[in-house]
Amino acid sequence: MNPNHLQDSDYVAGSAGDVLRLIRSSDAMSRSTLARTTGLAPSTVSLRVEALVALGLVREQGTEDSRGGRRARRLALAGDAGFVAGVDVGANHVRVVLSDLAGRVLADSDTDATRAVGVSEDPAETVDALWAAINELAAVAGLDPDRFRGAAIGIPAPIEYPSGRVVTPSFRPTWHEADLPGLFARHTPAPVLVENDANLIALYESTERGRTDENQLLAIKIGTRIGCGILASGRLHRGIGGAAGEISHMAVAGESVIACTCGVPNCLDSVASGGAIAAKLRALGLDAAGASDVVALGARGEPLALDALREAGAMIGQSLAGIVNFFNPREVVLAGSMSASLPLVAAIRAELFQKCLPLVAHDLEVRATRDARVAGIRGATLLALDEVLAPARIDALLRETADDVRTA
Missing domain, CATH: 3.30.420.40 (ATPase, nucleotide binding domain)
Incomplete structure (x- = not known):
């Protein structure tokens, strides 16, 4: 097990780490609510909460709405x-x-x-x-x-x-x-x-909509290079070794203008990324050092830039269409510096809605990220x-603390 990835480890339902997970996920959580949610005895819940308070991770603040009798104290993560x-x-x-x-x-x-x-x-x-x-x-x-x-x-x-x-x-x-x-x-x-x-962009976009097990999303980062993040049933899908979503190295019907380490002739990255578009425009005599310059030229209505953006958008959209038909996501979110280019985004949208099956396209939203900068x-x-704050990590921390106390 990789100690840097304990969030992916199994944890014990009702453990102190699981209780912290529940507290993090709710704006109104008290001991009594935790007991109802977990099925644990109130005394057990109190022990879990007290252990988290002792670690400095949880504090009581305010009260929940009364269900009759004394109002329960609300528990919250101690952000500081x-x-x-x-x-x-x-x-x-x-x-x-x-x-x-x-x-x-x-x-x-x-x-x-x-x-x-x-x-x-x-x-x-x-x-x-x-x-x-x-x-x-x-x-x-x-x-x-x-x-x-x-x-x-x-x-x-x-x-x-x-x-x-x-x-x-x-x-x-x-x-x-x-x-x-x-x-x-x-x-x-x-x-x-x-x-x-x-x-990471896929994770952010999912959270902005509310993290649920129903989230199905593709996040396409288009900047100097191109990447894709996949959220399946509310969780990042990395594949067996971490290579899931590497659409940038798919062969496309274009000509490479920048080098790529993948070894695939005319891969999407080398043909349609922000870096590739900038190289094309420089070859045509325009001042385009990078992706941000390409966006600016397109915004000013430079004809050569507009043509290059629309061509790149069409190739990206064509590459995505098969993936969208296969995966059937709710959203395709375009991010990265190039997502600010309206002609590029419009060309990608047009290809997707033209090439995707009606059943897939019916519920599909294709949009730019809400805030590419963050x-x-x-x-x-x-x-x-x-x-x-993974449950397995918190439970391990509590065991270490208890061992330290016993050996002190």
Whole structure:
């Protein structure tokens, strides 16, 4: 079992960790409500709650509506019991956000006065810089570094599951087989998860709609590169080894204009990504250094840019249509910097609704993400919180605490 992925472990229903899970999921949870929900005796529930209070993870605040008699005290997660880091590593940017255990943002490298973090060709150097940035942000926010609980890092590359190793990353080929969790372990014993950035966007979008077992969603990140995150029955679907959703390396009817590490001739990434469109436009004499320039040119109505965006959108839509017919999701969410391009989004939508079966298209929503700037980083924060507060992890922490008491 990977100790950095205890959220995927089985846990005992009614354990203290399970009780914390229930408290996190509800705005109105008391001891009596927990007893009714779990079927545990009230005395057992009180023992579980007291153990969580002793750990500093739960506190009582306010009261529930009365059912007759004395009002029950409401239980809530103690957000200030620690903090986590969400990290978004892109082809041309790095963003670090610190949040408390309730998900409230405490510090953001995009807005707080800290040094910018660059992405080195050496993953070890980048990890050292990220760890320094986390500590610098913590100091800016006045946080105790000993209360750091864990982190999740989004990478635009296939991520081996559950090890977290980076595999054939087009954005930094030198990172192939990089063990980022192992590199972070030199700095902290706290769990550090590494996840494909599109998976984190899928997690964020699911949460925005309300996390239920009925969520079926594809999140397509279109930036310098292309990625896809899959949410099936409310859970991230990574596949056996973590490669699920790698649509970027499907062969398409186009011509590669940028290199890709996958080895597939004319893959979608090398033909229709933001980086590929920018390269096409540069070859035509336009000033397009990257994806954001492509979006700007399209917004200004530059004819060559509009043609390139519509062509790329058609190829992306055609590639997605077969997947959407197979998976039958409720939503296809377009994210990344290129999701701000109306011509690109319109072309993808048109292809999907033309190529998908009527039964599939009937309930399908195709839209741009609600907030492309925060989707990946908020998804990373959610993943980190789900890990550090996983029932199995909390139960293990309580066992360790009890052992420490017995041996003291």
